[in-house]
Amino acid sequence: DIQMTQSPSSVSASVGDKVTISCRASQDVSTWLAWYQQKPGKAPKVLIYITSSLQRGVPSRFSGRGSGTDFTLTISSLQPEDSATYYCQQASSFPLTFGGGTKVEIK
Amino acid sequence: EVQLVESGGGLVQPGGSLRLSCAASGFTFSTYWMSWVRQAPGKGLEWVANINEDGSDYYYVDSVKGRFTISRDNARNSVSLQMNSLRAEDTAVYFCVIYHVSSGFLDYWGQGTLVTVSS
Numbered sequence: 001d002i003q004m005t006q007s008p009s010s011v012s013a014s015v016g017d018k019v020t021i022s023c024r025a026s027q028d029v030s031t032w033l034a035w036y037q038q039k040p041g042k043a044p045k046v047l048i049y050i051t052s053s054l055q056r057g058v059p060s061r062f063s064g065r066g067s068g069t070d071f072t073l074t075i076s077s078l079q080p081e082d083s084a085t086y087y088c089q090q091a092s093s094f095p096l097t098f099g100g101g102t103k104v105e106i107k
Numbered sequence: 108e109v110q111l112v113e114s115g116g117g118l119v120q121p122g123g124s125l126r127l128s129c130a131a132s133g134f135t136f137s138t139y140w141m142s143w144v145r146q147a148p149g150k151g152l153e154w155v156a157n158i159n160e161d162g163s164d165y166y167y168v169d170s171v172k173g174r175f176t177i178s179r180d181n182a183r184n185s186v187s188l189q190m191n192s193l194r195a196e197d198t199a200v201y202f203c204v205i206y207h208v209s210s211g212f213l214d215y216w217g218q219g220t221l222v223t224v225s226s
Contacts, residue, residue, distance in 0.1 A: 001169075034212040036152070043202055043216035044152065050210055087152055091211020094166040096142075096154040 002026050002090050006099035014107045019075040021102045023088035028068050032092040035064055035073045038101075039084045047086075048073065080106055109133040109215045111203045116220030119193055123224070127188040129203030129217060137161070137181040140206040142213055143188050145199035145222075153199070157206055158186065170196075193224045 003026035013019050023033065031051040036044040046055045048064040051071060061076045075082055083106050088099040115127040127143070143155040156177040158165045165177050176189040186203060200219040207214055 032211045034210075036213070038152075043219060044213070045216070046212050046214055049207070049212035053210070055212075055214075089152075089154075089213070094157070095168045096157075096211075096213075098152045098154070101151045 001095055002029060002092060002097050004088055004090055004097050004099040006086075006088055006102050008102060009100065010103040010105065012105045012107050013078050015078055015080060017078045019078050019082075019104060021073045021086055021088075021104075023066075023071045023073070023099050025069045025071075025090055025092075029090040029092035031067050032090055033064070033066065033071050034089045034091065035062075036087045036089065037082075037084045038087065044087065075104075078104075078106065082106075109205070111205070111215060111217035113201065113203045113217045113220040116201065116222045118223045118225065120226050121194060121224055123193050124189070124191045125193065125222060127190065127201055127203075127220060127222070129186045131184045131186070131203075131205075134205070134215075136184040140208045141177075141179060141186040142204040142206040143177060143186075144202045144204055144213065144216075145197075146202070146219075147196075147199045150199075155201070156188065159208070190222070193222075195224050198222060198224045 005024045035048040038044040052064045085101045110132045112130045158177045162179045174192045179186040202219045203217040204213045205215045
């Protein structure tokens with residue numbers, strides 16, 4: 001199985017700051033990587049798929065990049081509504097696997 | 108509007124069985140793969156199972172193989188998860204999700220149904 005490791009596990013930043021979350025795969029997943037946002041008590045919502053494709057309706061301050069084993073999700077200018085936990089997920093092979101999550105808090 | 112409504116969760120004793128159902132609407136159900144994803148209380152996301160468009164192909168996480176069965180009824184726009192030999196570690200919120208097989212991501216999610224395995 002492909003293990004996904006996210007860092008940091010939590011980050012606290014101010015409104016307007018740039019925030020970058022990393023995700024590392026235990027083996028090459030090419031660009032089969034998605035990112036999700038989950039707010040407390042809610043279902044996750046997809047932000048980005050195939051590494052860098054922005055899902056419809058997702059603000060352009062979210063972006064993704066990477067390939068192979070190293071990926072990043074960047075929030076270019078953090079907004080109050082971005083307070084949430086973010087997960088990466090690989091789709092290179094079954095079982096689909098998620099990273100452990102990164103909690104983003106607003107200072 | 109896409110809607111996925113899970114049902115069937117509840118409290119069950121270890122070793123017991125439960126059947127989750129997901130009623131889908133607002134999209135052409137028979138043309139999409141479907142998934143179940145779970146989240147233990149206070150923990151991260153874990154993919155559980157996938158089923159293809161016509162139900163002829165399916166995949167499971169190792170921890171549920173031989174105990175859980177995913178199925179679908181395209182005539183009724185529903186997907187189910189039969190869970191047998193339940194263990195305490197199966198306690199979680201179970202989400203029904205549309206899976207985009209060509210892009211590998213989990214798109215629309217239901218609100219989830221809580222399964223608690225406890226004596």
